Amino acid sequence: MKKHILVIPGDGIGPEVTTWGKAVLEQIATNFNHEFTFDEALMGHAAIEATGNPLPDETLEKARKSDAILFGAVGHALYDNDPSLKVRPEQGLLKIRKELGLYANLRPILLFDELLNASSIKAHILKGTDILFFRELTGDVYFGEKKRSEDRHTASDLMIYNKYEVERIAHKAYEAALQRGRKLCSVDKANVLESSRLWRETVQEIAKLYPEVETQHMFVDNAAMQLIKDPKQFDVVLTANLFGDILTDEASQIAGSMGMLASASVGDGTGFFEPIHGSAHDIAGKNLANPLASILSVALMLEISFGLKEEAELIISTIDRVLKEGFRTGDIADDTISPYKVLGTEEMGKLVLK
Amino acid sequence: MKKHILVIPGDGIGPEVTTWGKAVLEQIATNFNHEFTFDEALMGHAAIEATGNPLPDETLEKARKSDAILFGAVGHALYDNDPSLKVRPEQGLLKIRKELGLYANLRPILLFDELLNASSIKAHILKGTDILFFRELTGDVYFGEKKRSEDRHTASDLMIYNKYEVERIAHKAYEAALQRGRKLCSVDKANVLESSRLWRETVQEIAKLYPEVETQHMFVDNAAMQLIKDPKQFDVVLTANLFGDILTDEASQIAGSMGMLASASVGDGTGFFEPIHGSAHDIAGKNLANPLASILSVALMLEISFGLKEEAELIISTIDRVLKEGFRTGDIADDTISPYKVLGTEEMGKLVLK
Numbered sequence: 268m269k270k271h272i273l274v275i276p277g278d279g280i281g282p283e284v285t286t287w288g289k290a291v292l293e294q295i296a297t298n299f300n301h302e303f304t305f306d307e308a309l310m311g312h313a314a315i316e317a318t319g320n321p322l323p324d325e326t327l328e329k330a331r332k333s334d335a336i337l338f339g340a341v342g343h344a345l346y347d348n349d350p351s352l353k354v355r356p357e358q359g360l361l362k363i364r365k366e367l368g369l370y371a372n373l374r375p376i377l378l379f380d381e382l383l384n385a386s387s388i389k390a391h392i393l394k395g396t397d398i399l400f401f402r403e404l405t406g407d408v409y410f411g412e413k414k415r416s417e418d419r420h421t422a423s424d425l426m427i428y429n430k431y432e433v434e435r436i437a438h439k440a441y442e443a444a445l446q447r448g449r450k451l452c453s454v455d456k457a458n459v460l461e462s463s464r465l466w467r468e469t470v471q472e473i474a475k476l477y478p479e480v481e482t483q484h485m486f487v488d489n490a491a492m493q494l495i496k497d498p499k500q501f502d503v504v505l506t507a508n509l510f511g512d513i514l515t516d517e518a519s520q521i522a523g524s525m526g527m528l529a530s531a532s533v534g535d536g537t538g539f540f541e542p543i544h545g546s547a548h549d550i551a552g553k554n555l556a557n558p559l560a561s562i563l564s565v566a567l568m569l570e571i572s573f574g575l576k577e578e579a580e581l582i583i584s585t586i587d588r589v590l591k592e593g594f595r596t597g598d599i600a601d602d603t604i605s606p607y608k609v610l611g612t613e614e615m616g617k618l619v620l621k
Numbered sequence: 622m623k624k625h626i627l628v629i630p631g632d633g634i635g636p637e638v639t640t641w642g643k644a645v646l647e648q649i650a651t652n653f654n655h656e657f658t659f660d661e662a663l664m665g666h667a668a669i670e671a672t673g674n675p676l677p678d679e680t681l682e683k684a685r686k687s688d689a690i691l692f693g694a695v696g697h698a699l700y701d702n703d704p705s706l707k708v709r710p711e712q713g714l715l716k717i718r719k720e721l722g723l724y725a726n727l728r729p730i731l732l733f734d735e736l737l738n739a740s741s742i743k744a745h746i747l748k749g750t751d752i753l754f755f756r757e758l759t760g761d762v763y764f765g766e767k768k769r770s771e772d773r774h775t776a777s778d779l780m781i782y783n784k785y786e787v788e789r790i791a792h793k794a795y796e797a798a799l800q801r802g803r804k805l806c807s808v809d810k811a812n813v814l815e816s817s818r819l820w821r822e823t824v825q826e827i828a829k830l831y832p833e834v835e836t837q838h839m840f841v842d843n844a845a846m847q848l849i850k851d852p853k854q855f856d857v858v859l860t861a862n863l864f865g866d867i868l869t870d871e872a873s874q875i876a877g878s879m880g881m882l883a884s885a886s887v888g889d890g891t892g893f894f895e896p897i898h899g900s901a902h903d904i905a906g907k908n909l910a911n912p913l914a915s916i917l918s919v920a921l922m923l924e925i926s927f928g929l930k931e932e933a934e935l936i937i938s939t940i941d942r943v944l945k946e947g948f949r950t951g952d953i954a955d956d957t958i959s960p961y962k963v964l965g966t967e968e969m970g971k972l973v974l975k
């Protein structure tokens with residue numbers, strides 16, 4: 268199979284982790300006789316430094332022409348410490364999601380048995396958990412109009428949804444539920460928000476088209492609680508952009524670490540694959556980042572964008588083996604792991620490649 | 622001391638749990654020679670059924686005239702299942718918060734040692750956790766303009782903050798931090814939201830007035846993760862209305878159960894005390910609810926509104942003793958508790974009274 272892949276390393280630990288994602292793609296190409304070609308492009312703080320623009324036109328053009336995108340992370344302390352800066356790294360990420368029509372962000376909470384003890388949650392609560400989040404990605408308060416009064420004393424963001432935005436991602440989530448545990452939990456705050464009431468009404472309508480799937484509606488505050496109390500109760504979770512952002516980061520603790528979770532953004536255009544972790548500038552360049560989320564993003568790319576299931580499974584079973592042999596990065600190490608088996612980014616990347 | 626207290630039982634398990642909160646107030650009055658008088662008023666579904674209005678004028682009037690309010694919960698499955706209903710129980714709660722100017726919602730995550738094992742989080746992660754949330758309560762997307770297009774296909778809520786709204790709660794949170802661990806973590810989503818950028822700028826300004834307090838800013842997605850990963854890192858957490866709603870429900874899992882967490886809403890007017898749990902209509906009337914959150918709300922009332930520290934401490938130490946003796950309601954029972962020590966609402970209420 269011939270595919271052209273754009274790598275967007277971004278900021279912070281982005282370059283470190285995508286290096287290993289890309290290396291795994293190359294290894295897969297060799298093993299399975301595929302022809303993967305690569306290009307690279309700038310986004311975020313890296314792009315602002317080079318061009319003044321968090322998403323240069325050139326990056327967008329390359330993105331449109333590629334068959335899939337492997338992305339790292341964006342963000343930088345500079346902007347976090349100065350909220351008044353107008354041009355910001357995250358604008359690049361939000362714009363590419365919008366421009367490519369990537370309205371559905373799939374975040375599987377993949378639990379490796381070996382990591383049951385790496386979590387702060389008790390192993391018996393976690394065991395058997397298998398959740399697939401569908402986070403809406405191109406609407407909500409992320410993209411509604413932002414305003415600042417002239418005296419700068421009032422600021423607002425519009426939380427807004429259109430029915431068709433809810434419908435299209437709901438269909439995707441229900442289709443996935445049919446292939447899995449046939450349960451779908453839609454999360455909203457319909458007891459307070461009008462946009463959530465539209466969300467709930469719409470999901471109620473779509474639910475009728477999928478009678479084989481058991482539908483549940485849950486308020487977001489309750490969902491944040493239930494995820495920790497009893498994560499096994501969930502199968503597919505469908506939610507809006509902001510709630511999905513919060514709940515999936517929280518759910519990373521089920522998998523033991525943020526460093527283990529990959530995501531796939533799909534919709535109208537080229538698929539976009541990224542770890543759910545951020546740029547983590549505090550540990551950037553220190554060979555501390557866990558490259559597994561980026562490598563697992565590659566597995567999602569192979570399966571979802573290229574339909575290469577066997578290749579994706581090889582990656583997951585390889586990671587499983589590496590973990591079974593007791594190797595860990597710092598974020599997923601626990602007391603039972605001997606110190607010499609705690610690896611840096613590079614060593615973990617190389618081990619998976621082998 | 623002479624005080625007049627308004628009890629608003631509300632819906633679902635509200636009446637069951639406030640019964641015991643009130644009984645404890647009466648017992649405290651007897652023990653300490655105070656004169657507490659009581660009145661009762663309607664809110665939520667109960668009020669809609671009786672008057673058509675989720676917050677009848679009479680309730681508001683009684684609230685204004687009382688020295689403190691003990692509230693249960695509002696909400697009903699009827700409205701949760703039909704998002705198109707115009708008059709809703711939660712409107713009563715939101716309106717009374719606004720009308721009484723209750724802009725600061727204090728939610729202490731009080732951890733009883735005996736309940737370390739009731740949580741789904743590992744005991745060694747929890748041990749020593751002591752967090753006080755300051756949730757802004759009268760602004761944000763809760764109160765911004767709500768719109769629905771004529772074809773009903775577009776819906777929006779305005780997420781909006783004014784600088785003074787952030788300032789007044791920030792001052793309260795910093796004052797509290799000075800009396801505690803001198804650490805404050807402000808939670809926002811300033812990398813995406815303009816309202817969060819105003820929030821962060823304002824907190825940065827106020828922080829300068831409290832140099833003894835160590836200030837940290839954290840994105841809400843990261844905070845949702847860190848709360849589970851390492852709850853001990855937090856002292857005072859300051860956040861907006863919506864984020865506070867989500868994070869405090871999540872944090873209830875630190876305390877073992879939602880049934881253990883009380884909250885105090887304060888600001889310009891009469892203090893308002895309530896469990897953080899909701900109306901839980903699925904278990905209402907079954908003698909299953911945990912009355913301790915309502916009883917702990919009473920402890921907060923005694924301390925915060927009436928300055929009765931000794932009385933408040935007696936309540937907390939009594940609950941501690943009851944738990945040490947092995948008594949639990951269902952929500953906080955674990956495998957190590959013998960079945961006959963698992964009590965209903967009423968039995969637990971009576972035990973605390975004794």
Ligand SMILES: CC(C)[C@H](C(=O)O)[C@@H](O)C(=O)O
Binds near residue numbers: 357543812813842
């Ligand atoms: C970096 C930020 C804009 C982004 C988001 O909030 O969507 C990130 O947290 C994510 O979840 O991908």
Ligand SMILES: CC(C)[C@H](C(=O)O)[C@@H](O)C(=O)O
Binds near residue numbers: 488695
């Ligand atoms: C019932 C609901 C309106 C309320 C809220 O969202 O504020 C509740 O969840 C709470 O936290 O007090």
